[in-house]
Structure formats: C-alpha cells, structure tokens
Amino acid sequence: METRKYTRSLTETRAKVHMAKPKRIYLAGPEVFFPHEEHNAIVAEKKRLLREAGCEGIDPLDTALTFSDQETKPARGHRIYQANRELMDSCDAIIANLTPFRGISADPGTVFEVGYMIGQGKAAFGFTMDCRHYRERAGAADRDELGHSIEDFEMSDNLMIEGGIKESGGQLLVAEQPGEHRFFSAELFRRCVQALNDQLHSRE
Known part of the structure; x- marks a missing residue:
C-alpha cells in the first residue's frame, strides 16, 4: 500500500513539473x-537560446x-511604457543588454527596467560587449x-547598476572579445542564460 502511494505521489510530482510553465524572461536592451531586420535577428537568437534552457524570452516589442x-x-509614449511595465510584471526575471548605447553608459530605459525588476525582488542579469571600465x-x-x-570603482557602469544586479543574485557578464555584432554575442548571451537558469533553480 505504501509503495502504491509513493509511486502515485512521484507520478503526480513529475506531471506537475512537466506541466509547469516555463520561466518568462524579459529581454531589455x-x-x-x-x-527591423537587425532587431528581429538578435531577438530571435535570444529567444532560441532561452528555449534551449527551458525558458521563454519576452521582448518589449x-x-x-x-x-x-x-x-x-x-x-503614445505613456502607452508604450504601460505596455512594457505590464510585460515586466508578467516575467520572472530580466536579462539586460547593458552595452553602452549613444554614449558611455547603457541605454537609460534599459537601466530603468533593470531597477524595476530588482524592486520586485526578481533576478536581474546583464551583459555588455564593452570590456572597458566606466572610468576608462x-x-x-x-x-x-x-x-x-x-567614479572609479572598476565597474562596467554606474555602481548602482552593477550593485543592484549583484544584490538581486544576478551577474553582469562582460565580453572578453568582440562578438558577431557590436551589441550582441550569442556565446555571451548563452552564458548569461546558464547563470540565470542556475540562479532560478536555486530559488526553487
């Protein structure tokens, strides 16, 4: 009788795991x-790598x-903000492209999204294709x-960005060499996904 109960319990547990929805990851950047074509190609690759890890990539667009x-x-701008905020609310974590954009720092909208997700107690990970410290x-x-x-803290960007990511349990991964695109490397993103997956599983 006990064996039957154990077998049934194990089967039910496996069924729940199988039916569990994949973690939704917000793709900021x-x-x-x-x-259009450049955006779609990069996002498609990000989503593919996340699917391989059992997650679902969610793009702002x-x-x-x-x-x-x-x-x-x-x-229009306010409606886009509200739509993106609702997407973030529906996600479990964020992976942000923090490569400097239009200046020496990351895109400010992306930085806001990282802070928003951290404020919700969600895991935040990031990557940058620029290996130089902010001061450089x-x-x-x-x-x-x-x-x-x-500021000179040997960090990739403003200390509040990297500090917040670290405190959330996340990591900011830095490219050691140029990727296939100035703003993207599939290998670096894959490492980011793996680190995120490990962190999400540790919370379960």
Whole structure:
C-alpha cells in the first residue's frame, strides 16, 4: 500500500513539473531601436537560446499596440511604457543588454527596467560587449571638463547598476572579445542564460 502511494505521489510530482510553465524572461536592451531586420535577428537568437534552457524570452516589442492619428506623441509614449511595465510584471526575471548605447553608459530605459525588476525582488542579469571600465570610457581621468568627479570603482557602469544586479543574485557578464555584432554575442548571451537558469533553480 505504501509503495502504491509513493509511486502515485512521484507520478503526480513529475506531471506537475512537466506541466509547469516555463520561466518568462524579459529581454531589455537598446535592440528596440535597431532596424527591423537587425532587431528581429538578435531577438530571435535570444529567444532560441532561452528555449534551449527551458525558458521563454519576452521582448518589449512583443506587445501589439496601435496608435491613432489623433493620439499625441506623449500619449503614445505613456502607452508604450504601460505596455512594457505590464510585460515586466508578467516575467520572472530580466536579462539586460547593458552595452553602452549613444554614449558611455547603457541605454537609460534599459537601466530603468533593470531597477524595476530588482524592486520586485526578481533576478536581474546583464551583459555588455564593452570590456572597458566606466572610468576608462569616461576618459580615464579623475574629473571631466566641467570639473565633475568621475567614479572609479572598476565597474562596467554606474555602481548602482552593477550593485543592484549583484544584490538581486544576478551577474553582469562582460565580453572578453568582440562578438558577431557590436551589441550582441550569442556565446555571451548563452552564458548569461546558464547563470540565470542556475540562479532560478536555486530559488526553487
């Protein structure tokens, strides 16, 4: 009788695991600003690598928004924000492309999304294709041309970004060599996915 109960319990457990929904991973990054084909190619590769790990990649442009000619640009912007926030709320973790974009730091929208997810107690991981520390990108000086101090903590970007990621249990992975794209490396992203998967499983 005990053997039957144990067998039934084990079968039920396996069934639950099999039916469990894959973890949803929000894919933050400047790719949303790339030309259509370039964006789609990178996102498709990210989603493929996540599927291999048993996860589901969620891109900010997965939302189906339509705009009327009467809608103002600020109103459109707010709707995009709300749609992206709802996507983040539906996700279990975030992988952010923190490669410097339009300057020496990561895309500010991406940085906000990392902070938003960390604020919800969700795992945050990131990667950057630029191996230089923030100070080096800022000119390797103690102060800028206006006399403002430049932080020097041997981090890839502002300390609040890397500090927040680490405190969430995540990692910021840095490319050791150029990838197939200035803003993306499949191998680096694969390592990021593996680290995230290990962290998610440790929480279960």
